[in-house]
Amino acid sequence: xxxxxxxxxxxxxxxxxxxxxxxxxxxxxxxxxxxxxxxxxxxxxxxxxxxxxxxxxxxxxxxxxxxxxxxxxxxxxxxxxxxxxxxxxxxxxxxxxxxxxxxxxxxxxxxxxxxxxxxxxxxxxxxxxxxxxxxxxxxxxxxxxxxxxxxxxxxxxxxxxxxxxxxxxxxxxxxxxxxxxxxxxxxxxxxxxxxxxxxxxxxxxxxxxxxxxxxxxxxxxxxxxxxxxxxxxxxxxxxxxxxxxxxxxxxxxxxxxxxxxxxxxxxxxxxxxxxxxxxxxxxxxxxxxxxxxxxxxxxxxxxx
Amino acid sequence: xxxxxxxxxxxxxxxxxxxxxxxxxxxxxxxxxxxxxxxxxxxxxxxxxxxxxxxxxxxxxxxxxxxxxxxxxxxxxxxxxxxxxxxxxxxxxxxxxxxxxxxxxxxxxxxxxxxxxxxxxxxxxxxxxxxxxxxxxxxxxxxxxxxxxxxxxxxxxxxxxxxxxxxxxxxxxxxxxxxxxxxxxxxxxxxxxxxxxxxxxxxxxxxxxxxxxxxxxxxxxxxxxxxxxxxxxxxxxxxxxxxxxxxxxxxxxxxxxxxxxxxxxxxxxxxxxxxxxxxxxxxxxxxxxxxxxxxxxxxxxxxxxxxxxxxxxxxxxxxxxxxxxxxxxxxxxxxxxxxxxxxxxxxxxxxxxxxxxxxxxxxxxxxxxxxxxxxxxxxxxxxxxxxxxxxxxxxxxxxxxxxxxxxxxxxxxxxxxxxxxxxxxxxxxxxxxxxxxxxxxxxxxxxxxxxxxxxxxxxxxxxxxxxxxxxxxxxxxxxxxxxxxxxxxxxxxx
Numbered sequence: 001x002x003x004x005x006x007x008x009x010x011x012x013x014x015x016x017x018x019x020x021x022x023x024x025x026x027x028x029x030x031x032x033x034x035x036x037x038x039x040x041x042x043x044x045x046x047x048x049x050x051x052x053x054x055x056x057x058x059x060x061x062x063x064x065x066x067x068x069x070x071x072x073x074x075x076x077x078x079x080x081x082x083x084x085x086x087x088x089x090x091x092x093x094x095x096x097x098x099x100x101x102x103x104x105x106x107x108x109x110x111x112x113x114x115x116x117x118x119x120x121x122x123x124x125x126x127x128x129x130x131x132x133x134x135x136x137x138x139x140x141x142x143x144x145x146x147x148x149x150x151x152x153x154x155x156x157x158x159x160x161x162x163x164x165x166x167x168x169x170x171x172x173x174x175x176x177x178x179x180x181x182x183x184x185x186x187x188x189x190x191x192x193x194x195x196x197x198x199x200x201x202x203x204x205x206x207x208x209x210x211x212x213x214x215x216x217x218x219x220x221x222x223x224x225x226x227x228x229x230x231x232x233x234x235x236x237x238x239x240x241x242x243x244x245x246x247x248x249x250x251x252x253x254x255x256x257x258x259x260x261x262x263x264x265x266x267x268x269x270x271x272x273x274x275x276x277x278x279x280x281x282x283x284x285x286x287x288x289x290x291x292x293x294x295x296x297x298x299x300x301x302x303x304x
Numbered sequence: 305x306x307x308x309x310x311x312x313x314x315x316x317x318x319x320x321x322x323x324x325x326x327x328x329x330x331x332x333x334x335x336x337x338x339x340x341x342x343x344x345x346x347x348x349x350x351x352x353x354x355x356x357x358x359x360x361x362x363x364x365x366x367x368x369x370x371x372x373x374x375x376x377x378x379x380x381x382x383x384x385x386x387x388x389x390x391x392x393x394x395x396x397x398x399x400x401x402x403x404x405x406x407x408x409x410x411x412x413x414x415x416x417x418x419x420x421x422x423x424x425x426x427x428x429x430x431x432x433x434x435x436x437x438x439x440x441x442x443x444x445x446x447x448x449x450x451x452x453x454x455x456x457x458x459x460x461x462x463x464x465x466x467x468x469x470x471x472x473x474x475x476x477x478x479x480x481x482x483x484x485x486x487x488x489x490x491x492x493x494x495x496x497x498x499x500x501x502x503x504x505x506x507x508x509x510x511x512x513x514x515x516x517x518x519x520x521x522x523x524x525x526x527x528x529x530x531x532x533x534x535x536x537x538x539x540x541x542x543x544x545x546x547x548x549x550x551x552x553x554x555x556x557x558x559x560x561x562x563x564x565x566x567x568x569x570x571x572x573x574x575x576x577x578x579x580x581x582x583x584x585x586x587x588x589x590x591x592x593x594x595x596x597x598x599x600x601x602x603x604x605x606x607x608x609x610x611x612x613x614x615x616x617x618x619x620x621x622x623x624x625x626x627x628x629x630x631x632x633x634x635x636x637x638x639x640x641x642x643x644x645x646x647x648x649x650x651x652x653x654x655x656x657x658x659x660x661x662x663x664x665x666x667x668x669x670x671x672x673x674x675x676x677x678x679x680x681x682x683x684x685x686x687x688x689x690x691x692x693x694x695x696x697x698x699x700x701x702x703x704x705x706x707x708x709x710x711x712x713x714x715x716x717x718x719x720x721x722x723x724x725x726x727x728x729x730x731x732x733x734x735x736x737x738x739x740x741x742x743x744x745x746x747x748x749x750x751x752x753x754x755x756x757x758x759x760x761x762x763x764x765x766x767x768x769x770x771x772x773x774x775x776x777x778x779x780x781x782x783x784x785x786x787x788x789x790x791x792x793x794x795x796x797x798x
Contacts, residue, residue: 030540031338032533104736132691143695143703243698288735290695290703290758 087112094277100153100292103284110284117285120278124270133289137249138265143289146245148237151293155234157283163269164237171269174225174236180260185217193217194256200230200242201250318624320571321588327535327597327607338536340462341597343445344455344589348616357433358442366487369494375399376715378749386496398676401713410672417668421661423551425653426634427558431544431609437537438609440488440530444481445595451477455592481531482523489522535596538609545606554637555652559610561590561601561632564643569601572625583627590614590632600632682720683711684777686788694793700763702794708755708775712747719780720745724757726773726792729765733758744780759792766794 005014007025014023029037048054051066065071090112097103104110122131128139135141140148149159149172162170179185185193195206196214219228225238232240239247247265248258270279286292324331326339371383373396380387385394393400393408400407422429431438451473452458464470493515494502505511506519529537538545552558566584584601591599593613598605600614612634619629639649689705697703712718722743724732735756737745747753759773771792778785 032536032541107736110736130691132689134692134695141692141695143692143705144697146698240698244696244700245698288756290705 087116090116091275091277094280097280100284100287103280113281113284114288116278116281117283117288120274120282121285124274125282128267133286137254138247138263140247141245142286143291144245145291145293146240146243147291147293148234148239148247150234151287151291153283153287153292156286156292157279159267160279160282160286161269161271164267165264166266166269168269168271172237174238175264176225176238176262178260178262179221181262185221185259189213189217190256190259193222193259194252197230197241197255197259198250198252201244318585318587318621320586321592323588323591325591325594325597325599325602327539328599328602329605329607339597341535341595342455342458342592343595343613344592344617345449346589346593346613346616346620348619350612351616354433354442354611354613358439361434361436361439362443366491369491369499373397378715380498382498384495385498388496399713401711404679407672407675410668410675414665414668414672417661417665420551421658421665423548424553424556424655424657424661427552427556428545428548428608428610431538431548432559432611435609437529437542438611440484440526441534441595443484444530444534447480447484448477451480478531481527485523485526485531486519488526489519489524492522493518535607538596539607553655553657555655557634557636558604559600559608559612559615559632560604560635560637560640562630562635562643563601563640566601566631578627583622583631585621585625587621589617589621593617604637679713680784680786681713682777682779682784682786683709683713684775684786684788685709685711686773686775686790688790688793694795696795697760701760702763702766702792703758703760704773704792704794706757706759706773706775706790708757708777708788709752710745710747710755710777711752712749712779715749717746717748720747720777721780722755722757723776723778724759724773725776726759727761727765727771729762731760733760761792761794769794 005016005023006012007014007023010025013026015026017024048064049066050068051070052063053066054064056062056064090109093106093109094103094113094116097109103113121129121133125133129135129142130139133142140146145151147155149155149164159172162168162172164172165175177184179193180187180190192210192214194214195203195210196218199206199211218226218230222230225236226232226241227238230241232238244250246254248254248263270282274282326341368384369382372381373383373394374381375394379392379399380390380394382394383396385392387394391402398407419430448458452461461470461473490506493506493511496518497511497515502511502515506515533541561584565582567582569582569584569586572578572581572585588599590601591614593616594600595611595613596607596609598607600608615630615632615634618632622629622631635649636651639651642649685708687707687709689707693704695703695705708722710720712720722745724730724743732743734743734745735758737755745753745755757775761771771794773790773792775788775790776785777787
């Protein structure tokens with residue numbers, strides 16, 4: 001700029017630009033501010049030398065690495081390793097612990113197991129069972145006192161390990177026939193059985209003839225798994241039909257549909273995907289949700 | 305003109321300084337490099353008050369970390385300690401936990417209100433006497449004077465060529481400055497970890513890196529701000545002089561030159577009559593005493609920190625020329641105008657602004673005192689599980705899960721009894737707790753412990769979707785109780 005622009009009011013030079021009649025006074029930056037600015041520039045040069053900073057030609061990993069060899073990837077890996085090793089004691093204890101009581105007896109280990117269990121539950125189990133393990137229709141609620149395959153710590157752990165109707169050789173397995181879809185029973189027969197089943201848990205208002213017919217079919221088709229009182233059988237994962245919990249829904253339509261199609265709920269085996277202590281932690285967490293049973297589980301008492 | 309003035313001596317020991325105020329707003333140029341200010345030592349009641357306050361402030365700063373306060377074995381015994389590691393703030397009998405950070409907010413609010421109140425009454429006394437920038441700068445200037453002499457000697461020394469004399473004085477000054485700066489940074493870190501422990505480890509490299517970092521930062525800033533930047537911090541960096549304008553008014557006391565008495569100013573020769581002229585003999589003692597490099601006779605200025613050293617300087621001169629003191633003194637804008645009109649000065653300390661500040665301060669203070677004196681050693685908090693909201697059990701009963709948080713603020717392990725009031729037929733279970741212990745739980749000293757509690761209500765007792773639950777917790781062997789209210793949800797009548 002050849003000519004100086006001076007603001008009349010203040011006598012100060014302006015930057016010479018004008019925006020809608022507004023001109024900017026060209027006041028100097030405070031000296032202390034400038035020194036900090038220069039110091040920052042100097043610091044950035046030091047930083048370029050010390051730290052990874054600039055794109056570089058091939059052969060240098062694509063960037064200048066810096067002389068102190070800092071790498072955030074390595075730092076993260078180290079942090080992860082340090083974290084793992086800080087947890088290794090607890091994981092070893094979990095591996096060694098045989099029972100829920102043994103874990104619960106050590107408050108620190110118990111807290112660790114619950115925290116590890118909760119975190120893994122959110123990762124691997126919540127997809128089906130829900131974030132609070134409350135389940136959905138077709139996916140069991142793990143908070144309640146109803147267990148298809150047993151609610152002791154060992155039972156829960158076994159279920160986690162091998163899965164249900166999974167591809168593991170040791171998996172828990174059973175299959176309810178699709179009575180309607182496969183043509184084993186007529187629609188009418190299924191409705192009779194439905195009424196009978198609903199009456200087992202206190203349902204009323206059914207036609208007596210239908211109940212009798214239903215009872216007959218139940219005795220011939222269902223008792224082998226669900227028991228003569230409909231009390232269920234945990235060795236086969238057959239639900240107790242006399243309680244208030246219905247895995248596939250308790251409305252007449254839902255029960256009828258369940259008998260018609262024969263449910264085939266699958267849970268994957270976690271052995272091989274999660275290590276033993278993690279499975280133990282998950283079992284501890286699920287057991288502690290409120291429904292865990294003592295080792296000598298009462299007979300029957302399962303539900304759908 | 306100036307040579308003529310040099311010959312005029314009003315009284316013995318009354319030199320006239322041929323200076324201009326370096327920070328005079330009219331002369332100041334933004335592009336100019338900082339002009340050094342050489343404040344001349346003054347004697348008088350304000351200078352004395354400043355020495356006393358400096359001794360108290362610095363003494364407190366360096367000494368407080370070493371005060372002890374017995375809190376039992378489980379807590380540190382340092383009277384004032386910001387314990388980031390243990391997440392506690394200790395201040396004598398006060399102990400603040402992270403969730404009580406509002407006490408810190410309260411303290412800051414009180415500090416702000418106190419600053420407003422004092423500003424409304426007495427102007428910038430904070431700037432003039434108590435601000436660390438002022439205290440440390442004052443100290444650094446005293447050190448400078450010790451090595452390089454008073455104003456005139458310092459000016460001469462700075463203009464002189466480098467010599468052994470100049471070198472040792474400069475090196476000595478900067479060395480002592482650095483030692484003080486280091487002590488400032490050193491004392492700072494004592495507030496964050498046991499002082500004696502820090503001292504014993506600091507010099508052997510055994511303290512954490514953050515201790516050295518903050519020591520370094522505080523040392524550097526003290527040296528820079530108090531040694532080399534001084535008045536620039538107040539004029540250019542500090543926001544307070546700008547805010548100050550809103551905090552003060554025409555009734556607030558400020559350091560002021562009494563124009564009515566001083567003008568017309570002019571040199572005065574011994575024996576000359578004082579008639580038809582002002583008392584100001586234009587000796588500029590006030591200008592050379594000013595650490596901010598201004599001329600107070602220009603009226604109130606943003607640069608003036610109101611340290612009152614010009615009052616001492618002027619009073620000294622007034623006594624020597626046998627005129628009444630107080631030509632420069634604490635005065636209000638209103639009275640400056642009234643005097644000019646020949647009216648009597650009035651002082652109104654009880655003004656709406658002052659009352660509002662004082663009452664706000666009293667309220668904030670009372671809330672703080674009430675909170676701190678009734679602060680419970682026990683706190684209880686109940687959170688109900690939201691996911692799932694409730695669990696239906698096989699026999700039709702319903703279960704809710706709760707997390708009961710018990711905070712034990714005492715310095716000893718305690719047993720607490722929990723009482724649960726809720727719907728009829730309620731059954732409880734505490735996760736991970738031996739059944740034989742019932743509803744008695746342990747919480748270690750100074751700890752917050754979570755308990756998972758399951759409550760089950762039988763089908764018959766479930767009449768409405770929402771029933772209230774009350775947890776009452778009381779320590780063993782104490783009357784104290786704390787309650788936590790929550791609800792039992794059931795999804796309705798079964």
